[in-house]
Amino acid sequence: MNGINCDGEGGWTRVGYLNMTQSGATCPTGLTRYTFNNINHPLCGRAQVAGCAASTSFSSNGLTYNKVCGQVRGYQFHDTDAFYHLSTTIDSFYVDGVAITYGSNPRKHIWTYAGGNIEDDTTADGCPCNTGFNGNRNLSATFIGSHYYCESGLDSSPAKSVLYAADPLWDGQQCDGPEITCCPANSKMPWFYRSLDTQTTDDIELRLCSSLPHSLEDTPVDIIELYIK
Template identity: 40%
Template sequence: MLLFQLLVVLASGLLCLSQKCQNEVYTNDLKYTSCKEILTKFPDTPSGYYALADYTEKVYCDMENKRCGSLGWTRVAYVNMSSETSSCPGDLKLNENPKRYCGGITNMCVKAKFSTHGITYSQVCGRMIGYQIGNPNGFGPYINDQRRLDHVLDGVLISHGDKREHIWAYVVGSLRVPTTAGGGYCPCASYQFDGVVPPFIGNDYYCDSGVDSKPTAGKFYPDPLWIGEGCTPPNFCCSLASMPWFCKTLANPTDDDIEIYNCNNESSEDIGLELIELYVH
């Protein structure tokens, strides 16, 4: 009887070696290049930090939240300015009064690049949370000069590659519920919007405002942007259930790095970013 039990155990072990065991656990083997690869090989792997090829430090893998219908997301950017140890990426500028955030530079787009470390991906998801400073005017810059494709909005553009292929935009309109017609508001803030959303952006954007009435130049407004709360009817741009998370499936797979551009076009305005979080799959 004991001999039979021993043979069963040995047979089970051999079967586990020849097939994938259900409780097999990833042990930071550097031959895997993405979180998706790990989850495919080890489907019970929980979210957490893991060693990947081509990364000098462990990377956070989101294994449990299904976004774009997929699991196994590799985080390529995480900036949380509510932490005193966080610094602003790229050329974004640190501001600490009245709140820590990463801002831009007057009348230009300021860039930060995040490496994907050669991972080939076809989906991007992420979130941003920010604040309105002064009087940003939505897609106003594009309306004023449609030749300036490097500055088409007041807000944040997310893109990939040398041709700056569009991924998503976080736009800031001047106020939530306009009382006069104009192009500086969020397109669905009311029937008053008479501007143009750049064709290459299409519907791949969120738009929000941090103030109900006419904003004051240079003033910081503490109502967080793009979180899906605080909307005033008939403004429905900022009440989407998916906010602040976006999800984008690209037309073609790529291994491009991802860039963000924090843009404003006046000296009395800015977009203050408190949280930047981006994943690829």
Template identity: 40%
Template sequence: MLLVTCCLVVIFLTKELVVATDQCSSYGGGQQFKTPLSTGESCEAIYNKNHNKSGYYWILSNRYCGMNYNGSSCKDIYNNYPETANKSGYYRIDESQWVYCDMTAIADDATNIIPTCAGIGGGWKRIALINISAGDDCPGEWIKASKRSGVFCRVTSNDTNICSSAKFSTNGISYQRVCGMARGYQKGNSEGFASSEKSIDGAYVSGLSLTHGNPRQHIWTFANGLSEHCSTKAVNNCPCAADDAGSLPPPFVGSNYYCESGALRCPIYVGHFLHDALWDGKKCMSSKCCDNKTQPWFHHQLDQPTNNDIEARICSSGPFDERSTLIDQLELYIQ
């Protein structure tokens, strides 16, 4: 005789919240969901009512609320409480701020455990999560641009050689590793690293620049080259393009970059290449731009620890009507 048990789940959806009234489902290790008393409650609100009752609250995409854990950083909590491994969610830092911590110990594509900041230990604090297609606003100086059926972030003006900045706070937490991903799309005849501007403070790339501190120190660059393959060699291609003739990045970038193009052939002119996302490691045709198997995620270790905020700048040799890079996703973690 087969016994089937059913459990009714009612889900309320808002822009940032998923809350369920389910009281009998389990999630990971047999732990039970603990349901907030009303929709819209945060981990902090639950904590005030349920001290020391950690568990999987079906709130904010059914993430873990680490009620009885506290530390100076996500990494500190991960190291001091082994049971938090693979329990990504919201934890208290210094008994005050609640932050999202990726506690993934091992990357597992089969179960879609992301982000792939794993492999060098869990305990990553998320400082940026932007998804414009999900309705998020463009941060900082970035402004929204609607193209065809999509919405993206773009540079502030139509000027040439422009970078538009958005800064993400670390809340003073010390870190030495940065992990993250970005997704963008090509507009027009992007120039990769072919810009005449070679300063870290200028538009040295067509794409996205990640830096920290003042003066700026480089973390990672997402470059947008002209095309995947040209019949004639083009200096504004990616260095990894099929013709192998793209301009190399400035010395301060080194090998800490991804470069990709959304266009398959050249010459190209004004147009949007929304069929192929940049820096996702896919559809690179005959180029070598998808050879790094960690894409879309990058990992970078700084020379020394810092608590600097991280700055992300969309840069273009412009003008925007002719060339630029459109950004719709950005996710950043520190450890």
């Protein structure tokens, strides 16, 4: 398929697709359907339990690949706090957001989409890419490295049980104040591109993670696209 949003070249195979704005779309197995009164289509989020139990897999269909490309669009619900729990492992809730991995025992990191607390938060609850961030979260020393996007859906303190639908996450838009450095002009946002260290035929796993139940924080999604080559 056309790789214009990946590396500008062809040869890509789409292995995952979700667009909840389309009529009749359903959430993939492992994700929970939610409706909110301030957005005109359903979203796919976590069940009430905390952690990364909201997991869905996309089959490689046995194809060998060492490049992965894709996009995810989500929304901030209530009080997300990015990489506050970074000290946990890749198998646990190291992020409030979306973890994309391949393989098992151990999982191997492809990309992470994180939901920060508020746009101008420079503490551990905010996005590490924010200008002036002082939250002591050195991602470059972890399995994440530079392979992540982080964005917040609001510019003031979060309110309980509110979906911030006016500013979708990880689309590279409405990045104001300190958050502007999270959406640089040369970024592919919302698209990511990752070249892996080795070739593999592993399926790709997408997990929605958080340290708290859905009712207290979540990053439900409405668009997922994944390609391999």
